[in-house]
Amino acid sequence: MTQAPSALSRRNLFKATALGAGVIAAPQILVRAAQAEAPMAAVLPAAFKRFSLGEFEITVLSDGHRVVENPHGIFGMNTSQDDVEALLTDSYLPVDKMQFTFAPTLVNTGAELILFDTGNGEGGRPGGVGQTLANLKASGYTPEQVSIVVLTHMHGDHIGGLMEGGAPTFPNARYIAGQAEYDFWSSEDRIGTPAENGHKNMVGKVVPLADKMSFIADGESVTGGVTAMAAFGHTPGHMIYRLESGGRNLILTADTANHFLLSLARPDWEVRFDMDKSAAAATRKSVFDMIATDRLAFVGYHMPFPSVGFVEKMDGGYRYIPETYQLDL
Numbered sequence: 001m002t003q004a005p006s007a008l009s010r011r012n013l014f015k016a017t018a019l020g021a022g023v024i025a026a027p028q029i030l031v032r033a034a035q036a037e038a039p040m041a042a043v044l045p046a047a048f049k050r051f052s053l054g055e056f057e058i059t060v061l062s063d064g065h066r067v068v069e070n071p072h073g074i075f076g077m078n079t080s081q082d083d084v085e086a087l088l089t090d091s092y093l094p095v096d097k098m099q100f101t102f103a104p105t106l107v108n109t110g111a112e113l114i115l116f117d118t119g120n121g122e123g124g125r126p127g128g129v130g131q132t133l134a135n136l137k138a139s140g141y142t143p144e145q146v147s148i149v150v151l152t153h154m155h156g157d158h159i160g161g162l163m164e165g166g167a168p169t170f171p172n173a174r175y176i177a178g179q180a181e182y183d184f185w186s187s188e189d190r191i192g193t194p195a196e197n198g199h200k201n202m203v204g205k206v207v208p209l210a211d212k213m214s215f216i217a218d219g220e221s222v223t224g225g226v227t228a229m230a231a232f233g234h235t236p237g238h239m240i241y242r243l244e245s246g247g248r249n250l251i252l253t254a255d256t257a258n259h260f261l262l263s264l265a266r267p268d269w270e271v272r273f274d275m276d277k278s279a280a281a282a283t284r285k286s287v288f289d290m291i292a293t294d295r296l297a298f299v300g301y302h303m304p305f306p307s308v309g310f311v312e313k314m315d316g317g318y319r320y321i322p323e324t325y326q327l328d329l
């Protein structure tokens with residue numbers, strides 16, 4: 001059969017069958033035609049990745065993804081469009097658009113169920129993001145079971161899921177963040193600056209939870225085996241976390257790097273989202289030097305989902321190595 005099934009009219013099909021040309025093939029054609037009439041199943045798949053880290057259970061949750069135009073408008077502000085396009089092209093990536101993913105991480109220590117960041121929330125759902133709550137449920141937990149919500153920083157894609165329909169999404173949780181981060185975004189000094197929208201969003205989502213919030217400093221622990229590390233630059237109080245259980249380690253790098261290639265291969269390239277660009281670059285290099293040197297696994301909030309990987313040092317930066325089955329063994 002060289003003719004496409006769609007080109008065959010029912011009449012011709014019977015004719016072909018009668019001629020003995022497709023006695024066996026004809027029923028298959030009919031089945032294919034019936035399947036083609038089914039509506040597209042546009043339902044999003046449940047998207048989470050689960051693995052063990054010693055005694056901890058780690059679940060990386062997808063909040064969905066967003067497509068953004070013009071990578072050079074965000075990455076490599078201190079280099080040329082040609083440099084950015086060449087690096088993208090070398091990695092078989094388009095030069096005119098890019099995909100951002102968002103990956104909150106749920107950690108069950110046995111004593112606490114800790115959610116690191118909350119995704120874009122209900123406001124992002126019309127744009128296809130805000131899927132953290134659905135994926136948390138799909139992964140077998142309820143929002144009521146979350147005992148601690150840690151905010152690595154207070155950009156909208158991290159705090160957006162704190163409230164649902166005007167009420168706290170995680171009603172039994174207490175909250176932890178860096179004090180510098182809280183103070184910066186809650187201050188009315190942000191009004192009239194580029195951070196004004198972030199301030200308003202934070203006042204709506206985080207300030208109402210202030211009586212259940214405590215602050216954490218560099219080197220302090222959320223609970224046993226969950227330690228904060230100052231990683232300032234992306235925002236004034238950006239914190240990352242080291243998880244350690246049973247001799248295994250995992251770093252939650254939050255927004256230390258915002259793209260697996262453009263931020264990691266070229267850590268000195270300036271990123272529009274980094275509020276203090278030189279401090280962010282210095283932090284990027286010190287954090288990923290440590291991760292490469294110690295051969296640690298990390299979850300990067302904006303790495304391609306499921307957002308878990310390793311890095312290897314290469315000239316001037318790092319090569320991202322997505323996790324495959326290392327953490328399952």
Ligand SMILES: [Zn+2]
Nearest residue numbers: 155157255301
């Ligand atoms: Zn982010």
